[in-house]
Amino acid sequence: MREIAVIxxxxxxxxxxxxxxxxxxxxxxxxxxxLTTLATELDLQVRFMQSNxxxxxxxxxxxxxxxxxxxxxxxxxxxxxxxxxxxxALLGTQIPFIEVHLSNIHARxxxxxxxxxxxxxxGTITGLGSQxxxxxxxxxxx
Numbered sequence: 001m002r003e004i005a006v007i008x009x010x011x012x013x014x015x016x017x018x019x020x021x022x023x024x025x026x027x028x029x030x031x032x033x034x035l036t037t038l039a040t041e042l043d044l045q046v047r048f049m050q051s052n053x054x055x056x057x058x059x060x061x062x063x064x065x066x067x068x069x070x071x072x073x074x075x076x077x078x079x080x081x082x083x084x085x086x087x088x089a090l091l092g093t094q095i096p097f098i099e100v101h102l103s104n105i106h107a108r109x110x111x112x113x114x115x116x117x118x119x120x121x122x123g124t125i126t127g128l129g130s131q132x133x134x135x136x137x138x139x140x141x142x
Contacts, residue, residue: 001045002070004140006035006133007057008050009077015102024102024129031130038134042141054079058089065093072097073136080105080115087116098136101126 008028011018016027032048039046047069049060057079064072072095079086080101090097099117104127106113118124123139125132 001043002140003045003047004039004137005060005064005069005072006032006046006048007060007072007074007076008048009057009075009079010052012075012077013050013052026130031133034130035133035137038137042137044137044141046137054083054085057083058085061086061089061093061095064095069095071095071140073100073133073140074098074117075100075102075133076117080117083116087120090117091120096122098122098139099124099126100132100136102129102132103127 012028016025016030028050035046035048049057051057051060057076061072072090074090074097076083076086076099080099097117099115099121101124105115106126115124125135128135
């Protein structure tokens with residue numbers, strides 16, 4: 001059975017209470033539970049990780065490589081716009097990944113429009129709320 005890692009970056013642990021007008025009212029736990037249910041339907045396994053620390057995300061990506069994870073769904077959050085280290089970890093491990101954002105980063109402040117990951121991702125899903133994670137997981141099932 002293929003296993004997909006879902007990685008969430010800084011402040012996503014505050015989902016449900018953090019700026020719900022932008023990020024919605026679902027908690028990260030709600031999103032993870034829905035993905036677990038969907039993964040079962042799609043005959044996939046999922047594992048979840050969230051960190052506010054860049055180095056922990058880099059180390060987790062390295063661990064995914066050593067454990068032969070099939071693919072990654074990543075919402076790097078604020079690290080989208082700043083982290084060459086996460087980009088290099090994804091490129092160095094050659095794990096295919098999909099970048100997901102709850103809000104439309106291109107319709108927000110100008111600094112949010114630049115992603116260090118999107119040009120090396122299989123694809124990006126932005127602005128569709130938690131449905132973006134489900135769409136990405138469905139991709140891995142196909």
